Amino acid sequence: DIAAQFRQAWIDAQIKALEGKTPREAATNPDLRPALEALLRDFEENERNISDQDSPHRGFAKWVRQELGML
Numbered sequence: 286d287i288a289a290q291f292r293q294a295w296i297d298a299q300i301k302a303l304e305g306k307t308p309r310e311a312a313t314n315p316d317l318r319p320a321l322e323a324l325l326r327d328f329e330e331n332e333r334n335i336s337d338q339d340s341p342h343r344g345f346a347k348w349v350r351q352e353l354g355m356l
Contacts, residue, residue, distance in 0.1 A: 292348055300324070312353040325349060 296308045303311045303320055311317035325346040332343055350356050 292345065292352075296349060296352060308349060309353060312355055322355075 299305050299307055300311075302324055303317055306314065306317055308321055308324075311321040328346040328349075332346065335343060
């Protein structure tokens with residue numbers, strides 16, 4: 286599944302907004318975790334604007350939080 290591959294790749298990708306660290310690294314770094322949370326809130330806001338209920342982008346932020354133990 287392409288969406289699942291993207292999700293897995295994203296949590297281990299270096300993200301400029303996270304000072305070049307991965308979301309996985311940012312989730313365990315007290316200095317970067319607020320930036321990761323802000324990024325995920327932005328994703329959630331964008332998800333609310335997606336009209337297609339079956340979009341693979343829906344639930345991405347929740348999945349990231351679950352995957353990284355942030356819930």
